[in-house]
Amino acid sequence: MLLASAAALPLLLGAAGCRSSDVFTGPDPLAGRPPLGHDVLTLQAVIAAEENMIDLYQLAISGDSGTTRARTLRSLLAQHQQHLVQLKARLIVPPGASASPSPSSASPSPRASTVSITRLRAAERASAADLVRRLATAPPALAQLLASIAASDATHATALGG
């Protein structure tokens, strides 16, 4: 019989004078939870930034509902919400690890009255630039999603008058 349960494996190895790390070439699976992969960390950071952007738009709209400007902002906000859905759909966190992105280093949330078009435009530009910076180390499929979102953000900046 060649099959053994996972629970019995350490006992079998111990009887044979082996440690588990002797038979696995990768990280020791019994040594605890592995660190999160770079692509997971990238996704978490991008998700946090996207959530900040959504907050910014919602604050801007709440201070200016019903105008033509608010309609434009709602349209752009809807696209950011689509970005967030797609980013979250790609985030697979190992069991037991925190799915919550680390707190953003962005500035504290402003009051509605302080969210100007200029500020939104600057945020869109900064987001596009940040996403392009992250391309270098992202897996190909994720890089394509980030590049597409960056292109969308760049068009938003222009739609906001920049």
Next chain:
Amino acid sequence: MASTGAVAALQAALAAENAAIFGYGVAGAHLTGSSQAAAEQDWTAHNQARDALAAMISVRGAAPAAAQAYYQLPFRVHDAPSAIRLAAYLEDGVTRAYLGLVAVSDQRLRRFGAMAMQDAAQRAASWRGSTQAFPGLTPLVP
């Protein structure tokens, strides 16, 4: 010798630029005033991009694919609205083509492709009058 993936992605972008150059020639004939000026400006941008891509392909030891003599248009272009729709369609195609460059292993090509996507997406949004959530990507379902 460059990877065949990078050269293939560059050739695909070049093909899209050549198609856009042809298409803008058609679209521009149906436009006037500021729209025609914008089409000429975009046509010039695509010519410059074509030359840049051809140089990048040559540097990698390959021959840039030649433009076709004629391109089948996706719909009949007979007036200004259809010409504007064609311009947006062309830019969507260029954006998609540069997306291929973003997936290659060469980091400089990735960045180049991403910046070219932004340029094309901006032109598409200008012609269309609206932005898109995922320029260059086919509609995504969560």
